[in-house]
Structure formats: C-alpha cells, structure tokens
Amino acid sequence: QVQLVESGGGLVQAGGSLRLSCAASGRTFSRYGMGWFRQAPGKEREFVAAINRSGGSTYYADSVKGRFTISRDNAKNTVYLQMNSLKPEDTAVYYCAADLRGRSRTVLGDYDYWGQGTQVTVSS
Numbered sequence: 001q002v003q004l005v006e007s008g009g010g011l012v013q014a015g016g017s018l019r020l021s022c023a024a025s026g027r028t029f030s031r032y033g034m035g036w037f038r039q040a041p042g043k044e045r046e047f048v049a050a051i052n053r054s055g056g057s058t059y060y061a062d063s064v065k066g067r068f069t070i071s072r073d074n075a076k077n078t079v080y081l082q083m084n085s086l087k088p089e090d091t092a093v094y095y096c097a098a099d100l101r102g103r104s105r106t107v108l109g110d111y112d113y114w115g116q117g118t119q120v121t122v123s124s
Contacts, residue, residue: 002026002098002113009094009118012086016122020081022096022115030074033099035111036081038092038120045095045108049081053102061106064090086122093117 003025012018024032035050049070050059058070069082079096097111105111 002032002100004096004098004113004115006094006096006115006118009120011121011123014086014088014122014124016086017082017084018086018120020083020094020096020118020120022079022081024077024079024098026077029077031100031102033101033103033105034070034072034079035097035099035105036070036079036094037097037108038090038094039117040089040092043092047106047108048094050104050106051079052104057104059104059106083120086120088122088124091120091122093119 006022008020033052036048037045038048039045047061051070055072067085072079095117096115098113100112
C-alpha cells in the first residue's frame with residue numbers, strides 16, 4: 001500500500017507561483033513513476049505532468065508546458081510541481097499519483113495509487 005499526501009495548494013493571483021509537494025510512504029518510492037493530474041469543477045480529471053522513476057524522463061500537458069516543472073527527490077520520497085505564471089484556468093484540485101511500474105505515464109488508468117488532492121485557486 002502506498003500513501004500519497006499532497007500539500008502546497010492555496011490562493012494566488014494570476015501570474016503568481018505555487019509549489020506543490022507530494023510525500024509518499026514506503027521505502028520503494030524510487031521505483032515509482034509519478035504524475036500530477038488536476039480536476040476543475042464540472043470537468044474530468046486531466047493529465048498535467050509526469051516523471052519516471054529516475055527523473056530522467058518527464059512529460060507535460062500542452063496547457064502547462066513552459067510554465068510548470070515536475071521534479072522528484074527520491075531521498076525525501078517526494079515529488080514536486082513548480083507552477084509559474086499561473087492563470088485562472090489552472091484553478092483545480094491537483095492530485096499526485098504513483099505508477100508502480102516506474103513509468104512516466106499520461107493516462108489516469110496507468111496509475112495505481114492516488115492522493116487526496118490539494119486545491120489551487122488562481123484569481124484574475
């Protein structure tokens with residue numbers, strides 16, 4: 001069983017920055033691929049960013065490319081999402097997820113464990 005706990009969400013003005021963190025339980029974090037997804041009210045959960053087990057491969061949704069950066073610290077069992085130049089349309093609940101096969105996947109169904117989410121609200 002893997003437990004994921006997100007933190008770092010909040011209210012920020014458009015153009016501002018936030019850094020989300022996702023702490024994972026267990027001693028095998030370095031084996032997991034990790035992803036960030038988000039879900040806005042009335043919309044489906046969508047892919048944001050992913051990173052493979054080593055951190056050598058990353059993927060981003062087109063909507064966040066150049067503004068968001070995913071990274072990981074395997075010594076701290078934590079994955080991060082640095083979000084810059086935030087826009088009102090980035091408002092959503094942000095979830096981290098773990099893929100036990102260590103890949104950097106863009107599809108929800110490829111992930112095995114999910115956190116509870118953290119709210120990000122960007123005001124205009």
